[in-house]
Amino acid sequence: MFLFFEARGYTWALLQSLEALEVDFAPALQDKNPIVSVKQIVRELENTQNIILPGDHERHVLSADIYAEPPHARRGGWTWYTGAAGWFYRADLESILGLTVRDGRMHFAPCIASAWRHYVLTYRHGAGRYGIRVENPKGVEQGVVRIELDGESQPLGVGIQLVDDGQVHRVRVELGPIDPVQGPGSPAPQA
Numbered sequence: 001m002f003l004f005f006e007a008r009g010y011t012w013a014l015l016q017s018l019e020a021l022e023v024d025f026a027p028a029l030q031d032k033n034p035i036v037s038v039k040q041i042v043r044e045l046e047n048t049q050n051i052i053l054p055g056d057h058e059r060h061v062l063s064a065d066i067y068a069e070p071p072h073a074r075r076g077g078w079t080w081y082t083g084a085a086g087w088f089y090r091a092d093l094e095s096i097l098g099l100t101v102r103d104g105r106m107h108f109a110p111c112i113a114s115a116w117r118h119y120v121l122t123y124r125h126g127a128g129r130y131g132i133r134v135e136n137p138k139g140v141e142q143g144v145v146r147i148e149l150d151g152e153s154q155p156l157g158v159g160i161q162l163v164d165d166g167q168v169h170r171v172r173v174e175l176g177p178i179d180p181v182q183g184p185g186s187p188a189p190q191a
Helices: 008-023 026-032 035-052 083-096
Strands: 066-067 099-102 105-108 119-125 130-134 146-148 152-154 170-173
Touching: 083 099, 099 119
Parallel strands: 130 170
Antiparallel strands: 099 105, 119 130, 146 152, 146 170
């Protein structure tokens, strides 16, 4: 007997969104006082996740099934084999972390919670590896103001040419406010 529970990964995404909402909309939430409701929703979602699968695989993975019969009750199966997991991976990597590859070039356009001060990821291209660190010192949700490859500043908007050279490359992406008139690479004017 199987219990299908595709919603687990979506619940994880909803939890992340609600936690970001608590930070990004804190003044409005305090003013209108729905913060108590948001916190209660987060607690309830977290509790349901622990009941269903008490940590037997990654929370961001979409299971094709959850076993209901002993000895495997409450264990997730077929976690990386479903099409839903592939789409969820793309949503995480491309839409949130902002990494896309087009025409052999790596592009960055993160859309993250303002509370995230940095994150790191590793990308492989053939034998080449790219250690990527995205920094968010100003606490913005999006807006790339600087990209460096192996310590060298790179032009914005054209991406980084991927090379299969067997080397480890360091990529640093800095987020910050962008001047809406000047566009990317132009920091917003200070008030």
